[in-house]
Amino acid sequence: MRQGLVIVNTGNGKGKSTAAFGTLFRAWGRGMRVGVIQFIKAETGNWGEIRAARQLNIDWHAMGDGFTWESKDIDKSIEKIRRAWTFAQEQIVNGKFDLVILDEMTYAFHDGLLDVNEVVAWLKEHKPSELHIIITGRDAPPELIDYADMVTEMHEIKHPYTRGIKAQPGIEF
């Protein structure tokens, strides 16, 4: 009997989004219907994972604008994050997916761009019981961790940046 899990990948290390994409790969291998909504990555990005998704006709929506707190147009950035959540809500209830990934969503909870209590309350009421959801990003709020079924923290032990090695295509993006 399938039970839809709410999975959170958080922490300061690598592998939060990457493990979500590994789960997507695994689920896709079983013929499951998978969808990705990215809250921060910009629609103009051409990352390895997006290229893979395109080749496999996987539903993939990068809806951010590379949001940072130094964003030139903060209102536009906030608007994009809110639009991503509205779109995510539609995808969660429309029955089209077995697994939905909400990539880098936790950043939307910081400083109240989205209210974590409202999001959890909405998910409790509307998430189909068989749908799996993965939420990624640093500093997952306690309310989200409390609601989730599975939470993993990716902890950085060693990173090549510290030795001056640049991010490698295909590995880190």
Place this chain on the structure above:
Amino acid sequence: MRQGLVIVNTGNGKGKSTAAFGTLFRAWGRGMRVGVIQFIKAETGNWGEIRAARQLNIDWHAMGDGFTWESKDIDKSIEKIRRAWTFAQEQIVNGKFDLVILDEMTYAFHDGLLDVNEVVAWLKEHKPSELHIIITGRDAPPELIDYADMVTEMHEIKHPYTRGIKAQPGIEF
């Protein structure tokens, strides 16, 4: 300029192998040549990730026999792990790959099935400088961590097993 990284995903949490498969997905999306050698998973397995790899013609070799210390034929299990390392060495030097994943290899270091110092010395001498390698598994030995460029520890915060929820196909396997 590409620099081949040695990446280790370790820790007691989920996502060590899964993040490696996510990296594979990303690298595959960039047209990189990827190969997987599994030290524990049995060749008879039909996991989601193996099904995905089969559909994409990805080189994937599950060479273990689900090894545990309760194995009925421990000599056979050890022999399989040694054979996996020999095969891995061939794949590392043959120039066929941009990324090689050595999945669940760390278990081979426990109790000396493979000698971590010998493996690291061999990699230092033979790994092509542009080849990326990902090694996964719990309790990565200090010698391996010392050699690696990037090390992430996956730490379990919450797991559905503890609430009696069974592993879900497509998500955990």
